[in-house]
Amino acid sequence: MNINLTLIGQSITFFAFVWFCMKFVWPALLGVMQEREQKIAAGLEGAERAQKDLELAQKRAGEQLREAKEQAAEIIDGANKRAIQIVDEAKEAARAEGDRLKAAAEAEIAQEVNRAKEQLRAKVSTLAIAGAEKILAKNIDAAAHSEMIDKLAAEL
Amino acid sequence: MAGESQTATSYIQHHLQNLAYGKLPAGYTRTDGTVLNESTWTIAHSPKEAADMGFWAIHLDSMFWSIGLGMLFCWLFYRAARKASTGVPTGFQSFVELIVGFIDSTVKDVFLHRNKMVAPMALTIFVWVFLMNLMDLVPVDWLPLAFAHGTSALTGADPHHVYFKVVPTTDLNITLGMALAVFALMIFFSVKEKGLLGFVKELTLHPFHTGKWFIDIFLIPFNFLLEAVALIAKPISLGLRLFGNLYAGEMIFILIAIVFGVGVLGFIGAGFLQMGWAIFHILVITLQAFVFMVLTTVYMGMAHDVEDEHKTDH
Numbered sequence: 001m002n003i004n005l006t007l008i009g010q011s012i013t014f015f016a017f018v019w020f021c022m023k024f025v026w027p028a029l030l031g032v033m034q035e036r037e038q039k040i041a042a043g044l045e046g047a048e049r050a051q052k053d054l055e056l057a058q059k060r061a062g063e064q065l066r067e068a069k070e071q072a073a074e075i076i077d078g079a080n081k082r083a084i085q086i087v088d089e090a091k092e093a094a095r096a097e098g099d100r101l102k103a104a105a106e107a108e109i110a111q112e113v114n115r116a117k118e119q120l121r122a123k124v125s126t127l128a129i130a131g132a133e134k135i136l137a138k139n140i141d142a143a144a145h146s147e148m149i150d151k152l153a154a155e156l
Numbered sequence: 157m158a159g160e161s162q163t164a165t166s167y168i169q170h171h172l173q174n175l176a177y178g179k180l181p182a183g184y185t186r187t188d189g190t191v192l193n194e195s196t197w198t199i200a201h202s203p204k205e206a207a208d209m210g211f212w213a214i215h216l217d218s219m220f221w222s223i224g225l226g227m228l229f230c231w232l233f234y235r236a237a238r239k240a241s242t243g244v245p246t247g248f249q250s251f252v253e254l255i256v257g258f259i260d261s262t263v264k265d266v267f268l269h270r271n272k273m274v275a276p277m278a279l280t281i282f283v284w285v286f287l288m289n290l291m292d293l294v295p296v297d298w299l300p301l302a303f304a305h306g307t308s309a310l311t312g313a314d315p316h317h318v319y320f321k322v323v324p325t326t327d328l329n330i331t332l333g334m335a336l337a338v339f340a341l342m343i344f345f346s347v348k349e350k351g352l353l354g355f356v357k358e359l360t361l362h363p364f365h366t367g368k369w370f371i372d373i374f375l376i377p378f379n380f381l382l383e384a385v386a387l388i389a390k391p392i393s394l395g396l397r398l399f400g401n402l403y404a405g406e407m408i409f410i411l412i413a414i415v416f417g418v419g420v421l422g423f424i425g426a427g428f429l430q431m432g433w434a435i436f437h438i439l440v441i442t443l444q445a446f447v448f449m450v451l452t453t454v455y456m457g458m459a460h461d462v463e464d465e466h467k468t469d470h
Binding site (some may be wrong): 002004006010011013020021025028033036039042078 | 174206237241252253257275276277324327330336465
């Protein structure tokens with residue numbers, strides 16, 4: 001076993017290969033591996049985030065559905081109330097209109113009655129005078145007697 | 157399998173000898189009896205020639221497999237890195253990413269400082285050392301025989317003189333070479349993180365420290381001796397551990413290979429032994445690659461630790 005130049009030769013070779021590995025092999029391989037690691041980490045994180053988003057979306061959808069139901073119930077409730085109110089208002093209006101019409105009719109009737117009474121009164125005095133004239137036949141002071149008849153007619 | 161002309165010893169020796177290319181001095185008598193007129197660069201024809209070349213020799217087989225497997229690693233991982241996409245990883249990409257992820261988490265556990273170099277270095281060490289160790293599982297004779305006969309067919313060289321070791325990590329030069337590089341980085345990062353003065357202080361004022369300078373001054377040589385031994389022991393043990401494990405494993409494969417030649421019973425027995433040891437060795441080679449990587453990372457971490465943290469370590 002001789003120690004010779006091979007020793008130095010191997011040392012130089014060693015440095016050469018280490019240099020090559022350091023320059024061209026290690027950084028490239030490790031870079032790729034680390035990059036992939038990051039990619040996988042990002043992928044996993046993305047999946048987790050998507051899962052969370054999905055859960056959140058489902059929760060939100062449920063909330064919105066419940067809100068919508070509540071709103072619908074409110075709207076129906078309001079509509080019912082409004083309907084009742086409208087009916088009440090309509091009833092009220094109808095009753096008021098009826099009352100008004102009744103009152104107007106009554107007033108008209110009263111007016112007609114008065115007018116008929118007036119006419120009748122006027123006719124009665126004339127008729128009574130004409131009757132009395134016929135009965136008493138003659139010499140009756142028309143003026144004096146008509147006043148008396150008028151009074152009688154007014155009492156009617 | 158031991159050839160007829162080879163004894164078991166020469167077979168083992170042949171398998172443990174690297175293909176050395178180096179300088180033989182003038183006047184050197186070679187194995188075949190020829191005498192060199194002048195100093196020559198040549199391929200060693202025997203273990204003795206390789207030893208006589210001294211420091212100025214290089215193991216062609218170790219360097220070939222080491223560089224080849226390192227380039228295989230770079231090519232495979234560079235291709236994967238270039239094609240990598242952030243989509244679903246498939247096939248080879250997911251395999252590469254598995255290794256990178258494993259290394260990254262291991263380094264993050266062990267090394268608590270910021271340094272762009274440590275993690276890629278750990279990846280390089282782990283895969284490269286693993287590939288080099290993996291050559292141990294190729295049956296011990298295949299590649300050496302193919303190479304020896306190929307060479308002798310091409311150049312007419314005697315196949316017995318062509319040595320070929322296919323597991324670079326069973327060559328002490330390779331493991332210590334890497335440990336030396338790690339050691340250089342330890343020193344570099346120590347000085348860079350703590351400053352030259354800080355590093356010197358760490359070597360001289362630990363582990364014994366009284367706080368009174370007139371006592372500390374006498375403790376400096378003793379501290380320095382302890383710390384220097386501890387520091388140098390790190391790369392040495394790092395290199396020797398890998399070498400020892402793989403060398404022993406290779407040795408056992410060679411011994412099993414010899415048993416193949418001992419009759420029918422030996423052949424069957426060796427078959428089982430070979431399989432058992434190979435299965436066990438899969439664990440060993442992976443573990444040793446991992447240990448080398450983790451220890452390197454730990455040493456880098458120690459180099460980055462500032463003084464206060466360092467105190468608590470001891």
